[in-house]
Amino acid sequence: xxxCITGATGLIGRSLLAHLNGEKGLSITAxxxxxxxxGQEGAAKGAAVRWMRCDLGSIRDCEAAVEDQDVVxxxxxxxxxxxxxxxxxxxxxxxxxxxxxxxxxxxRTGHRPHVIYPSSGxxxxxxxxxxxxxxxxxxxxxxxSYGIQKLAAEHYLRLGAERGYLTATILRIANAYGWLLSPExxxxxxxxxLYQALNGCPVRIFxxxxxxxxxxxxxxxxxxxxxxxxxxxxxxxxxxGTGIGTTVAEIVALIGKATGQPVTCVTEAHEQARFLPGWCxxxxxxxxxxxxWEPKIVIEEGLRRMVREAGAQPAG
Numbered sequence: 467x468x469x470c471i472t473g474a475t476g477l478i479g480r481s482l483l484a485h486l487n488g489e490k491g492l493s494i495t496a497x498x499x500x501x502x503x504x505g506q507e508g509a510a511k512g513a514a515v516r517w518m519r520c521d522l523g524s525i526r527d528c529e530a531a532v533e534d535q536d537v538v539x540x541x542x543x544x545x546x547x548x549x550x551x552x553x554x555x556x557x558x559x560x561x562x563x564x565x566x567x568x569x570x571x572x573x574r575t576g577h578r579p580h581v582i583y584p585s586s587g588x589x590x591x592x593x594x595x596x597x598x599x600x601x602x603x604x605x606x607x608x609x610x611s612y613g614i615q616k617l618a619a620e621h622y623l624r625l626g627a628e629r630g631y632l633t634a635t636i637l638r639i640a641n642a643y644g645w646l647l648s649p650e651x652x653x654x655x656x657x658x659x660l661y662q663a664l665n666g667c668p669v670r671i672f673x674x675x676x677x678x679x680x681x682x683x684x685x686x687x688x689x690x691x692x693x694x695x696x697x698x699x700x701x702x703x704x705x706x707g708t709g710i711g712t713t714v715a716e717i718v719a720l721i722g723k724a725t726g727q728p729v730t731c732v733t734e735a736h737e738q739a740r741f742l743p744g745w746c747x748x749x750x751x752x753x754x755x756x757x758x759w760e761p762k763i764v765i766e767e768g769l770r771r772m773v774r775e776a777g778a779q780p781a782g
Contacts, residue, residue, distance in 0.1 A: 467491060467492055467493070467536050467537065467695075468493045468494075468495070468534060468535045468536045468537070469486075469492060469493070469494050469495070469535065469536065469537045469538075469539065469695065470494075470495045470497065470531055470532055470535040470537070470538045470539070470579075471483070471494065471495070471496050471497060471538075471539045471541060472497045472520070472522065472531075472538070472539070472540050472541055472542040472568070473497070473540075473541035473542030473543065474496035474497055474498055474517075474541070475496075475498045476541055476542070476543075477642075477645055477654075477684075478541050478584065478642065478684070478687070479496070479541045481644070481645075481684050481688060482539065482541075482688060482691060483496060483515065485688040485691075485692065486692075492514075493514045493516075494514065494515045494516070495515075495516050495518050495531060495535065496515055496516070496517050496518065497518055497519075497520040497522075497531055497542070498517065498518075498519060498520070499519065499520070499521060500519065501517055501518075501519045518530075518531060522542060522564030522565075522567055522568055523563070523564055523567065524567070525567050525570060525571055525574075528567050528568050528570070528571035529571040529574060529575055531571070532568065532571050532572050532575055532577070532579060533575050533577065534575075534577055535577065535579045536579055536580065537579055537580050537581075537582065537695055538568070538572070538579050538580070538581045538582070539582045539584075539691065539695070540565065540568060540581060540582070540583050540584075540619075541584060542564065543561055544560050544561055545557055545560070545561060545611075545612055546612060546651075546653035549612075550610050550611035550612035550615070551610055551611045551612075554611045557611050557612075557615065558611075558615065561615050562615045562618055562619065565619045565622065566622065569581075569622055569623070569626055569632070572626070572631060572632050573626070573631040573632075576631070578630070578631055578632055578633070579632060579633075580632070580633045580634070580635070580695075580697075580698045581623055581626075581632050581633070581634045581635075582634070582635050582637065582691065582694055582695065583619060583620065583623055583634060583635070583636050583637070584637050584639050584687075584691070585616045585617075585619070585620055585636050585637065585638045585639070586612070586613060586616045586638065586639065587600070587638035587639050587640045587680065587705055587706065587707055587746070587748045588613075588640060588641055588679065588680075588743075588746045589608055589610060589612050589613030589616050589617075590606045590608050590613050590616050590617045590620070590638060591604065591606050591607070591608070591613075591638075591746065592606060592607035592608050592609050592613065592743065593607070593609060593743045593744070594743065594744075594745045594746065597678075597745045597747075598749075599680075599709055599747045599748055599749035599750075600705065600746070600747070600748055600749060601705070601749045601751075601752075602638070602703045602704065602705055602749075602752055609743065620636050620703070623636065623701070624701055627700050627701035628701075633698050633699065633700050633701065634700075634701050634702075635694040635697065635699070635701075635702045635703075635704070636701075636702065636703040636704070637687075637690060637691065637694065637704055637706045638703065638704065638705050638706065638748065639682065639687055639706045639707070640679070640680035640681065640682045640705075640706065640707030640708065640746075640747075640748050641654075641655070641656075641679045641680060641681045641682065642654075642681075642682055642683075642684050642687050643655075643656035643657055643681055643682070643683060643684065643768065643772075644657075644683050644684030644685065644768065644771075644772065645657050645684070645772075646660060646661045646664070646772065646776055647661055648661065649661055649662050649667065649670060655679075655714065655717065656681060656717060656721075656768075656769070656772075657772075658670070659717065659718065659721055659729075660721055660724075660725075660769065660772055660773070660776075663721050663722070663725055663727065663729045664725060664773070664776055666727075668730045668731055668732040669718055669721070669729055669730070669731045669732070670731075670732055670734050671714060671718075671731050671732070671733045671734065672733075672734055672742075673714075673742045674714070674742075674744065675713065675714045675715040675718070675731070675733070676713050676714070676715060676744070677713065677714050677742060677743070677744050677745070678711040678712065678713050678744065678745045678746065678747065679711065679712065679713075679714070679746055679747075680707040680708055680709070680710065680711060680712075680746060680747040680748050681708065681712055681717070681765055681768075682706060682707045682708050682761055683761065683763035683768040683771075685762075685763055686706075686708075686761040686762060686763055687706060689759060689762075690704070690706045690753065690757065690759050693757050693758075693759055694757070697757075702756075704752055704753045704756070704757060705748040705749060705750050705752065705753060706748070706750065706753060706759075707747070707748035707750055707761070708748075708750070708761045708764075708765075709747060709748060709749060709750050710747065710765075711745065711746075711747040712765060717765075718731055720765060720766060720769055721769060723766075723769075724766070724769035724770050724772075724773050725773055
């Protein structure tokens with residue numbers, strides 16, 4: 467099976483390459499803007515990994531990347547809910563246009579691959595009026611440019627499936643965690659908060675600490691990705707989360723327990739924070755039923771793993 471992964475040097479991209487490590491019968495094309503920065507991350511011993519420089523702004527590059535691929539996992543994306551609204555035309559140029567280039571390239575090559583698109587369970591649904599878990603068939607009303615573009619990409623994939631030049635699976639992923647992240651990032655609260663706590667710094671909080679989110683460990687996300695890589699229905703959408711809501715304040719308390727250290731917080735003003743939804747939890751019943759998938763790592767265990775992994779890493 468030939469698999470092309472866009473955004474292969476991103477967080478999920480690197481993790482997916484490592485997850486496929488040792489799996490025979492796979493030929494992987496890992497796309498990146500700059501080859502010198504890859505260092506062959508996640509190169510799978512049992513799978514042939516070919517690193518390829520690809521500018522998704524170029525139709526020619528896209529055609530070369532997808533020409534004979536069986537599966538395309540489209541992970542490339544550059545913004546976040548807190549940053550996407552600052553310059554919407556630029557946001558569309560950097561994120562939506564490259565996706566359309568990729569889809570046009572697929573249509574031109576005529577190979578009809580299966581496209582897997584990790585969308586945003588937190589971004590596409592919008593604001594909940596009832597605080598009940600979102601289901602895939604519910605109407606989506608995203609309240610950020612980030613969510614609008616994720617939903618637009620879903621619809622373009624649906625259109626491609628209806629017109630027969632691809633098949634597609636959409637995974638609406640909740641708040642994925644499992645990596646320590648730079649505190650300068652404005653997406654990935656658990657990763658940035660734990661990094662700050664382990665380094666004795668106050669945890670930066672944007673928005674209301676009572677905001678509720680669905681946090682899913684990256685290993686559970688990767689299992690879902692691997693399952694749908696092996697499927698090929700015309701068009702499907704699945705929520706990938708836990709179905710459990712946890713507030714930002716509760717996450718901070720759990721980080722304190724996992725580290726065994728007191729955690730202090732500082733709330734920082736952000737012009738877009740007031741638009742963050744107060745509640746977002748995903749109903750994962752469809753994934754349980756049709757994919758035989760469900761999360762295995764509860765939040766407490768996920769945090770303990772991150773602390774252990776941080777302790778095993780060399781200083782600096």
